[in-house]
Amino acid sequence: MSALFRPAPPLGVRILSTAQALPARVVSTAEVAALCGVPAELAQKRSGVRERRWLSEGETALSLGAQAAREALAQAGLPPEQVDVLLNASGSQLQPIPDGAALFARELGLRGAATYSLHGTCLSFLVALQHAALLIHTQQARHVLIVSSEGGSLGLNPAQPESTLLIGDGAAAVLLGPAERPGQGLHAARIETYPEGADHTRIRGGGTLLMPQNPRAEHRDFTFDMQGLQVLKLASRVVPGFLERLRPGLSTGLPGIDRVIPHQASQAGLDLLRRYGWPAERVEVTLPTLGNVIAASVPLTLHQALRAGRLGVGETALLVGTGAGLIAGGVILEV
Structure with missing residues (x-):
């Protein structure tokens, strides 16, 4: 059975910064359990979730992803114009077209950078990380910004407590650059x-x-x-x-x-x-x-x-x- 790829290790890449952006609204499992019509104690025991964040008024997966991306760039001291590639690695998509990466680029003021999505459902970030490492290791890019942003709470069905009790919203951004040392x-x-x-x-x-x-x-x-x-x-x-x-x-x-x-x-x-x-x-x-x-x-x-x-x-x-x-x-x- 073949894999996506098997790198001759290592592909030189380094995490320059990471950041998160979470919705302001904290939703307890008791609240979700009531929505689903199941006992709160049983819901928490089976799901393993005490609380999660859900989008509220004025928040979107786009705004959260852009917030996380800005923070990651600020932490690394990297101006947006030095981002060579922006990868949207999200399971829930903002809209069919244009690609969500273009929408993130607009929010960040990126112009001329390569932007596109890599969609592997819940593993989209892993697919994007592999892709970014290849780009950086082969010197096709120096700085790659990965954004994963989710608004899954908007598509839940309370008649399915198993999934409704699990899903939370939020965003993370990871900025990558060339390795600093052998083996990294x-x-x-x-x-x-x-x-x-x-x-x-x-x-x-x-x-x-x-x-x-x-x-x-x-x-x-x-x-x-x-x-x-x-x-x-x-x-x-x-x-x-x-x-x-x-x-x-x-x-x-x-x-x-x-x-x-x-x-x-x-x-x-x-x-x-x-x-x-x-x-x-x-x-x-x-x-x-x-x-x-x-x-x-x-x-x-x-x-x-x-x-x-x-x-x-x-x-x-x-x-x-x-x-x-x-x-x-x-x-x-x-x-």
Whole structure:
């Protein structure tokens, strides 16, 4: 089985800065549970989420993404005109056209930079990180800005408590540049797709297969639909082999890994990591306070680990997860 690519390690790349932007509104699980008509205590236990952020008046995924991007540029002291490539790595799209990256570029005042989206559902950031590393390592770009921004709360269906209790909104931005030292950068990357899971997580409407004016279209076709148990069963079967192909030994331990930055899919998904012999103290978790922020989950969790000093310069992180499709993805990055 082939991967997206297998780099001859490492691809020299460095994180120059990270930033986050979260909605002002904090929504408790009790509030969401009432919306779904389920007991609050049971909802929190099963979802693993105490609270999440949801967009409120005056906020959009566009405004949050632009805010995070501006902060990342400011932290690095980099003027916007020095961004060579802006990658939109978001699971929930702002609109069909123009591409969301062009909208972020307009907000930031970027003119003449390359801007486009890389869409791998919940793993969009991992796909963008791999792509950015290739661009920088081959000197096709010097500075690449990745923006992941999500407004998934706008497409939830309270009749599906399983997903409604999980999803949160937010944005993260990561600015990348050339490596400073030998060994710094991307040591491994892999993407695998198992399309038998394509219908387990989906939003059916909005594309050419089911347009809003289609007489067969229903409101629920434009909301998030997830069969969590089916996703978990498929992931439990395919992920161990995927991990071994990413780096031998990962399905039973953490060889050469200092910190795990997982996609915050669900409590059940995080619990699954214990099967691989990964110590809980080396796994970064944001699910209880942010929920599942779709493609922004991984960069938000990476930002938290870097900001708190749980991942530092010279250490190696495993960024890993699954997304709709079903896609399994992982990146091993020396910071």
